[in-house]
Amino acid sequence: MIKITNLDKTYGQGSIAVKALKNVSISVEEGEFVSIMGPSGSGKSTLMNIIGCLDRATYGNYQLDDVNVSELNDNDLAGIRNLKIGFVFQSFNLLPRISALKNVELPMIYAGIHHKERQRRAIEALSRVGLKDRMNHKPNEMSGGQKQRVAIARALVNRPPLILADEPTGNLDSMSSEDIMNQFQKLNDEGVTVLIVTHELDIANHTKRIITFADGYLTSDKIVETPLIASQLLHEKQNAFKESLQGGK
Amino acid sequence: MQFTENLKQAFISLSTNKLRSILTMLGIVMGVFSIVAIMAISNAAKSFMSNEFNKLGANTIILRYRTNSLEDQDLLTLKDLDIIVKAMDEVNNITASRTIYSTIKLPNNSRDAQVTGVTSQYTSFQTIDLKEGRFISESDVQSQRRVAVVLDNFAKRYFGTTDIIGEEIKLVNNYGDIMKLKIVGVQSTEGDLFASMMDNEDFPVNVTMPITTSQVFYGRTPVDTITVSVKDKADLKATGEKLVKLLEFIHKNTDIYLATSVEDIQKSVGSVLNVISMVLVVIAIITLLVGGIGIINILLVSVTERIREIGLRKALGARKRDIIMQFLTESIIMTGFSGLIGIIIGLITGAIISSVINIPPVVDVWTTIIAFVSSVVLGIMFGVYPAKKAADLDPIESLRYE
Numbered sequence: 001m002i003k004i005t006n007l008d009k010t011y012g013q014g015s016i017a018v019k020a021l022k023n024v025s026i027s028v029e030e031g032e033f034v035s036i037m038g039p040s041g042s043g044k045s046t047l048m049n050i051i052g053c054l055d056r057a058t059y060g061n062y063q064l065d066d067v068n069v070s071e072l073n074d075n076d077l078a079g080i081r082n083l084k085i086g087f088v089f090q091s092f093n094l095l096p097r098i099s100a101l102k103n104v105e106l107p108m109i110y111a112g113i114h115h116k117e118r119q120r121r122a123i124e125a126l127s128r129v130g131l132k133d134r135m136n137h138k139p140n141e142m143s144g145g146q147k148q149r150v151a152i153a154r155a156l157v158n159r160p161p162l163i164l165a166d167e168p169t170g171n172l173d174s175m176s177s178e179d180i181m182n183q184f185q186k187l188n189d190e191g192v193t194v195l196i197v198t199h200e201l202d203i204a205n206h207t208k209r210i211i212t213f214a215d216g217y218l219t220s221d222k223i224v225e226t227p228l229i230a231s232q233l234l235h236e237k238q239n240a241f242k243e244s245l246q247g248g249k
Numbered sequence: 250m251q252f253t254e255n256l257k258q259a260f261i262s263l264s265t266n267k268l269r270s271i272l273t274m275l276g277i278v279m280g281v282f283s284i285v286a287i288m289a290i291s292n293a294a295k296s297f298m299s300n301e302f303n304k305l306g307a308n309t310i311i312l313r314y315r316t317n318s319l320e321d322q323d324l325l326t327l328k329d330l331d332i333i334v335k336a337m338d339e340v341n342n343i344t345a346s347r348t349i350y351s352t353i354k355l356p357n358n359s360r361d362a363q364v365t366g367v368t369s370q371y372t373s374f375q376t377i378d379l380k381e382g383r384f385i386s387e388s389d390v391q392s393q394r395r396v397a398v399v400l401d402n403f404a405k406r407y408f409g410t411t412d413i414i415g416e417e418i419k420l421v422n423n424y425g426d427i428m429k430l431k432i433v434g435v436q437s438t439e440g441d442l443f444a445s446m447m448d449n450e451d452f453p454v455n456v457t458m459p460i461t462t463s464q465v466f467y468g469r470t471p472v473d474t475i476t477v478s479v480k481d482k483a484d485l486k487a488t489g490e491k492l493v494k495l496l497e498f499i500h501k502n503t504d505i506y507l508a509t510s511v512e513d514i515q516k517s518v519g520s521v522l523n524v525i526s527m528v529l530v531v532i533a534i535i536t537l538l539v540g541g542i543g544i545i546n547i548l549l550v551s552v553t554e555r556i557r558e559i560g561l562r563k564a565l566g567a568r569k570r571d572i573i574m575q576f577l578t579e580s581i582i583m584t585g586f587s588g589l590i591g592i593i594i595g596l597i598t599g600a601i602i603s604s605v606i607n608i609p610p611v612v613d614v615w616t617t618i619i620a621f622v623s624s625v626v627l628g629i630m631f632g633v634y635p636a637k638k639a640a641d642l643d644p645i646e647s648l649r650y651e
């Protein structure tokens with residue numbers, strides 16, 4: 001699905017040039033669940049932006065579904081972002097003035113889907129992340145975890161084959177993080193390819209493969225033998241939480 | 250992205266900053282309002298003018314003196330009228346008048362009087378509505394009768410009624426002689442804008458009397474205007490020249506008389522009106538442009554405020570043209586709405602002013618349509634730069650923007 005060869009990314013020019021990615025080659029097959037780790041400034045976000053067609057590589061080749069992305073123009077890239085890729089951001093990036101439902105409808109507006117169908121699919125997506133009863137709420141009326149679930153609903157609503165999430169649990173507590181990972185695992189079980197950037201090994205251990213970056217270089221690429229299963233952990237955590245409440249009585 | 254979706258989003262974003270949007274729109278409202286009101290009033294004035302001139306008759310030629318330095322032999326006389334009628338087949342009707350400023354003696358004071366001496370044909374050139382009595386007749390002119398026609402507002406002011414046939418007024422000439430005139434008619438001024446404006450102690454009293462009586466009492470300048478109506482409207486200019494030639498032949502002079510057709514006067518008054526309204530419209534357009542700068546300014550602010558939103562929309566698949574349309578729609582809604590409001594207020598104001606100055610309002614459909622269309626076009630013009638700026642933002646940098 002993703003085929004990256006000898007990719008370089010340099011920000012700026014001359015003396016202030018920063019090499020964010022150096023000779024990176026990765027392949028990701030359809031249906032994989034990959035986490036990208038590494039210290040701050042190692043180039044993780046840079047890579048995600050290039051994979052997400054938000055940015056272009058300085059050098060090297062990137063093929064998405066056998067399409068050479070580096071040859072496409074801005075409009076084609078917008079189309080790819082719209083239909084093939086779902087984004088989830090650390091800071092949610094929901095539009096504050098409109099309801100959860102309208103937020104989820106946004107990608108479909110740009111896909112030219114008409115009003116009725118859009119609403120139906122947005123409700124379906126929100127139900128999937130367990131927020132059907134909150135669909136008319138505005139983002140500032142929701143918790144961080146709920147916001148991120150709205151963002152996931154938005155990312156999956158155009159049924160893209162690839163979901164990219166840059167530190168999706170970065171702003172969330174462990175319970176909400178578990179919940180979000182649960183959502184990603186469910187999506188991945190349905191065949192969606194998921195790439196996440198994370199700083200937490202705990203989170204990365206939910207995925208099937210961990211790629212590590214340091215200073216712009218890809219330093220390791222390991223398969224996770226037995227990924228953690230979020231739905232189980234979530235269950236356990238919820239029970240533990242209930243017990244702690246009862247114990248406190 | 251669908252049009253209706255654009256509209257909805259634009260409404261949401263404009264209503265988020267209601268006050269700001271309204272204040273920005275005010276400039277455009279003012280501009281469109283001024284244009285529409287100016288056009289409405291100037292059209293009304295034009296149609297009023299052409300009405301007035303049509304009363305005079307479009308095939309009318311007015312003969313006057315070209316200069317003030319006149320020899321005795323240059324003066325026009327009633328005899329000239331006879332000669333013109335006899336000599337020229339083209340002439341349909343003819344009248345002469347002279348206007349003298351003198352004094353009228355009233356019970357308690359004296360006032361200036363504008364005394365018009367006329368022949369009986371005067372009424373075929375000027376619509377005169379009589380409230381009471383009759384106008385100056387042919388026999389009044391023949392026998393130099395001491396009779397007069399006054400205005401109804403004069404009658405009401407000094408007699409308390411318009412029924413004053415048979416009453417007397419006293420006029421005074423330059424030598425201090427007093428002449429008593431019997432009132433035979435009272436002219437109605439209903440619906441006459443200028444008459445009602447001049448119903449005031451500061452303006453002279455209007456008195457009409459037989460031209461012959463006026464000549465006897467005031468002496469010299471027997472006739473100052475000859476008004477001729479021409480049978481065939483087509484050769485107005487030629488007839489005018491012929492009339493002047495004829496008068497020059499009679500009086501053995503040149504360059505003394507001037508023929509003006511009502512059409513000429515109408516044209517020159519019309520062009521003066523046009524110049525005035527063009528100047529006003531230019532000022533209104535400047536207002537509009539200033540309003541437009543306000544819109545550009547506010548849209549630029551809006552773009553800066555929504556950089557993250559723009560980045561997000563791009564990440565979700567918005568193309569450049571989607572972003573451009575989003576901001577253009579906002580701009581067009583602002584100017585379009587302002588245009589509508591401006592047009593409505595403009596038309597209302599035009600109607601109010603027209604009714605105050607007694608001119609029927611003239612709604613020019615085309616001005617209205619053009620005003621609306623151009624405010625929409627302005628919306629596009631003012632919106633393009635901010636919209637382009639938004640569309641050209643880099644998605645990643647926008648998403649990162651704090």
Ligand SMILES: Nc1ncnc2c1ncn2[C@@H]1O[C@H](COP(=O)(O)OP(=O)(O)OP(=O)(O)O)[C@@H](O)[C@H]1O
Nearest residue numbers: 011012018019020039040041042043044045046047
């Ligand atoms: N727009 C930019 N202009 C210049 N340098 C940049 C830009 N974006 C990123 N960089 C640099 O590129 C390098 C990689 O940045 P990147 O954001 O990919 O790191 P990261 O691995 O995502 O870090 P973090 O874990 O803190 O998010 C850093 O040194 C950063 O300073």
Ligand SMILES: [Mg+2]
Nearest residue numbers: 044045046166
């Ligand atoms: Mg990062």
